[in-house]
Amino acid sequence: MLSDNQLSIYKKEGLVKSSTCLSKDQIKELNKALDKYLNDHKTENTEFVSGLYERDSEFLKFAMYPEIINEVKQLIGEDIILWGSSLFCKKGKKGKETPWHQDGEYWPIKPLESITVWLSIDEVTEENGPLQYIPGSHLKKKLVEHNTLKSKNITLNQTLKNIDEIKDQAKSVILKPGMFSLHDVYLFHGSRANNSGKRRAGITYRYMPATSFFDHVGAKSIEEKIGYSLQRQLHLVSGIDKCSNNIYQDHTR
Ligand SMILES: O=C(O)CCC(=O)C(=O)O
Numbered sequence: 001m002l003s004d005n006q007l008s009i010y011k012k013e014g015l016v017k018s019s020t021c022l023s024k025d026q027i028k029e030l031n032k033a034l035d036k037y038l039n040d041h042k043t044e045n046t047e048f049v050s051g052l053y054e055r056d057s058e059f060l061k062f063a064m065y066p067e068i069i070n071e072v073k074q075l076i077g078e079d080i081i082l083w084g085s086s087l088f089c090k091k092g093k094k095g096k097e098t099p100w101h102q103d104g105e106y107w108p109i110k111p112l113e114s115i116t117v118w119l120s121i122d123e124v125t126e127e128n129g130p131l132q133y134i135p136g137s138h139l140k141k142k143l144v145e146h147n148t149l150k151s152k153n154i155t156l157n158q159t160l161k162n163i164d165e166i167k168d169q170a171k172s173v174i175l176k177p178g179m180f181s182l183h184d185v186y187l188f189h190g191s192r193a194n195n196s197g198k199r200r201a202g203i204t205y206r207y208m209p210a211t212s213f214f215d216h217v218g219a220k221s222i223e224e225k226i227g228y229s230l231q232r233q234l235h236l237v238s239g240i241d242k243c244s245n246n247i248y249q250d251h252t253r
Pocket residue numbers: 088097098103116118131155189190191202204
């Protein structure tokens with residue numbers, strides 16, 4: 001569980017590292033699933049894959065590990081819907097950059113509340129393009145202006161317009177395999193290109209409090225901007241759906 005100190009770091013900075021690490025067996029399973037996925041999709045771009053568990057249901061079970069859900073509960077409460085997952089698997093050489101952004105710019109969630117678990121599969125160091133963030137940038141709970149980028153060398157195409165002025169405040173998230181970080185939907189974050197020679201693979205799992213609504217119809221206008229589909233399977237992983245408009249699979253009974 002997250003300690004009181006970790007909870008106050010999350011509140012103040014908008015990101016905190018997990019208090020736990022998955023077990024050796026769990027990490028082995030994660031690696032097995034990723035190796036299989038990469039092998040089955042050799043001809044595709046696998047540096048960024050959205051809708052990961054929709055593409056391969058093997059990735060669903062990791063999102064429900066109690067080690068992860070218990071920490072998510074501490075941050076967004078007992079009623080939780082898992083609504084998405086992505087793979088960010090940067091190659092060791094010419095691994096793509098993730099431009100600075102706020103996640104909320106991408107998502108049709110109303111009201112906009114969500115938390116990301118960034119689960120590391122490889123060792124994440126300063127050299128191989130760790131997740132970076134601006135502590136406290138979530139506090140105003142406002143989405144700021146983004147531009148759309150066109151480049152083959154990026155994972156996501158939205159970028160914060162005025163990031164250069166505050167980039168020097170960035171902190172890096174260094175993680176051992178099986179550890180994860182948790183971050184707020186309004187947090188400014190991104191990651192550099194990877195030229196270290198060492199792959200940097202992580203999976204993101206996205207959870208919203210079950211008081212929010214995932215608007216599949218409203219998603220259409222965002223899809224045009226971001227260039228990929230937001231049609232998602234929802235999974236109730238704890239508590240009850242208090243919004244009552246979401247269509248989901250129930251894993252609580
Ligand atoms: O891992 C990365 O490069 C970026 C991850 C990210 O943008 C996210 O977790 O929302």
